[in-house]
Amino acid sequence: MDIQFTVTGLKTGIVVPGDEIADILLDSLSTTSVTLKDGDVIVIAENAVATAEGALVTLSENTPSPEAVKYAETYKIDPHLAEAIIQESDAIIGGIPGFLLCMKGGTLLPNAGIDGSNAPTGTVVCLPRNPNKSAETIRARILEKTGRRIIVIIADSRTHAMRLGCCGVAIGCAGTLAVEDEAGKPDLFGRKLMVTKKAIADNLASAAELVMGEANEAVPAAVIQGLSLKTGEIFGIPDIAVEECLFMGAALNANPALF
Numbered sequence: 001m002d003i004q005f006t007v008t009g010l011k012t013g014i015v016v017p018g019d020e021i022a023d024i025l026l027d028s029l030s031t032t033s034v035t036l037k038d039g040d041v042i043v044i045a046e047n048a049v050a051t052a053e054g055a056l057v058t059l060s061e062n063t064p065s066p067e068a069v070k071y072a073e074t075y076k077i078d079p080h081l082a083e084a085i086i087q088e089s090d091a092i093i094g095g096i097p098g099f100l101l102c103m104k105g106g107t108l109l110p111n112a113g114i115d116g117s118n119a120p121t122g123t124v125v126c127l128p129r130n131p132n133k134s135a136e137t138i139r140a141r142i143l144e145k146t147g148r149r150i151i152v153i154i155a156d157s158r159t160h161a162m163r164l165g166c167c168g169v170a171i172g173c174a175g176t177l178a179v180e181d182e183a184g185k186p187d188l189f190g191r192k193l194m195v196t197k198k199a200i201a202d203n204l205a206s207a208a209e210l211v212m213g214e215a216n217e218a219v220p221a222a223v224i225q226g227l228s229l230k231t232g233e234i235f236g237i238p239d240i241a242v243e244e245c246l247f248m249g250a251a252l253n254a255n256p257a258l259f
Contacts, residue, residue, distance in 0.1 A: 003226070003227070003228075004226055005207075005224060005225060005226030005227050006224070006225050006226055007207050007208060007210065007211050007222050007223075007224050008032055008034050008211070008222060008223050008225075009211035009212060009213075009217075009219040009221070009222050010025055010028040010029065010032070010042075010219065010220070010221040010222060010223060011028060011031075011217070011218055011219050012024050012025075012027075012028050012048070012218055012219075012220060012221070013218065014218065015048045015051045015052050015220065016051065016052075017051060017052065017053070017054040017056065018052070018054070019051075019052040020052070020141070021044065021048065021049055021052045021138055022137075022138045022141035022142050022145065023141070023145075024052075025042060025044070025138075025142070025221055026142065026145060026146070028221070029223065034223055034225070036142075036146055036148045036150065036223070037148065037225065038148055038149045038150070038231070039149070039150070039151070039227070039228070039229060039231050040148070040150045040151070040223055040224065040225050041150065041151040041152075041153060041176075041204055041208075041223065041224040041225075041227065041229070042138075042142070042150055042151070042152050042153070042221060042222070042223050042224075043152075043153040043155050043168075043204055043205055043207075043208035043212070043221060043222050043223075043224065044138065044152070044153070044154055044155065044220060044221045045155060045156075045212060045220040045221065046113070046127055046128055046131065046154050046155060046156045046171055046172075047115055047117075047118050047119075047125050047220065048220035048221070049128045049131070049134050049138075049154055049172075050125050050126055050127060050128045051118075051119075051125055053128055053129070053134065055125060055126040055127065055128060055129060056119065056120070056123045056124070056125055056126070057084045057114075057123060057124050057125075057126060058122055058123050059078065059080035059081060059084060059122060059123065059124060060080065060122060062080055062083045062084060062087075063083070064079035064080055064082060064083045065083060065086065067082075067086060068080075068082035068083035068085075068086055069082070071085075071086070071092070071095070071100060074095070075095040075096065075097055075098065075099065075100060076097045076098060077097075077098060077099070077100070081111075081114070081116075081124065082100070084114055084124060084126075085100050085102065085111050085112045085114055088102075088104060088112035088113065088114060088126055088127070089102040089103065089104055089112040090102070090103045090104050090105070091103040093108070099111055100112070104127070105127075106239040106240070107171075109156075109158060110159070112126075112127070113126065113127035113156065113171075114126055114127075127156070127171065128154060128171075128172065130172075131154040131171040131172025132154075132172045132173065132174065132235055132236045132237065133172075134154055134172050135152040135153065135154050135172035135173055135174035135175075135235070136152075136174040136235050138152050138174075139151075139152040139174040139175050149175070149231060150175060151173075151174070151175035151176045151204075151229060151231060152172075152173070152174045152175055153170050153172065153173055153201050153204050153205055153208070154170065154171050154172030154173070155168045155169065155170055155171070155204075155205035155208060155209065155212075156168070156169050156170075156171050156205075157169070157209065166209075167205075167206045167209060168202065168204075168205030168206035168207070168208060168209035169202050169205055169206075170199075170201030170202050170204065170205045170237060171237070172237070173201040173234075173235065173236060173237050174234070174235045175231055175232070175233075175234060175235075176200060176201070176229045176230055176231050176232075176234055177200060177230055177234055178199070178200060178201035178202075178236065178237040178238065179197050179198065179199055179200060179201070179237070179238055180197065180198045180200050180230075181196075181197050182196040182197065182198055183196060183197070200229065201237060204224060207222075207224060208221075208222035208224060
């Protein structure tokens with residue numbers, strides 16, 4: 001079966017703390033040829049969501065701890081940034097020049113998700129405090145304003161082990177299954193798949209990243225149309241235990257002191 005879908009970027013102005021993201025997205029939609037339908041997907045950059053929610057840190061206002069100073073010296077980063085990263089992290093695993101590798105909310109990511117791009121001078125943007133709740137709130141607001149039952153994804157740009165470049169990763173999801181279990185389905189030769197799980201929300205985030213801007217484009221969101229996804233009052237992204245992750249599990253076995 002031929003499946004065709006479209007991805008349309010949504011251009012906005014500069015988002016500031018206190019903005020209503022759902023209203024901004026609907027205003028942007030009104031300037032396009034897109035008519036929102038049930039089952040459509042809106043993907044929003046975490047930076048825009050976090051900024052609207054006020055998740056900003058003014059670096060000059062924190063006092064670097066001795067731990068932050070040590071990280072700053074070791075990994076060549078600003079000690080005030082190192083302190084902000086410590087405050088946002090569940091654990092710091094290590095780092096490379098310019099970045100600390102952190103555990104936060106069950107996810108391994110650089111600098112605890114703190115982003116200095118597209119942030120006012122002297123500040124950095126942290127991740128939304130509860131991305132799944134943010135997605136749920138935006139979805140409910142759009143339902144209230146339009147009557148459309150859509151899917152909302154909060155997306156971040158992430159690197160992957162031993163790969164160059166970034167791609168989209170979903171950190172918040174509302175309205176569809178973030179991960180679809182395909183175990184038990186037959187492959188081309190009739191063998192049953194054993195462990196395959198399709199990362200629906202991550203794939204949607206990556207599709208949207210192709211038209212969303214990382215620099216000064218002011219395109220922090222995209223709408224995806226034409227997919228027939230399972231929809232409903234479904235919220236959240238499932239976590240995976242450290243020991244069940246191929247990469248982190250291997251690291252844990254090699255050095256239990258990391259965790």
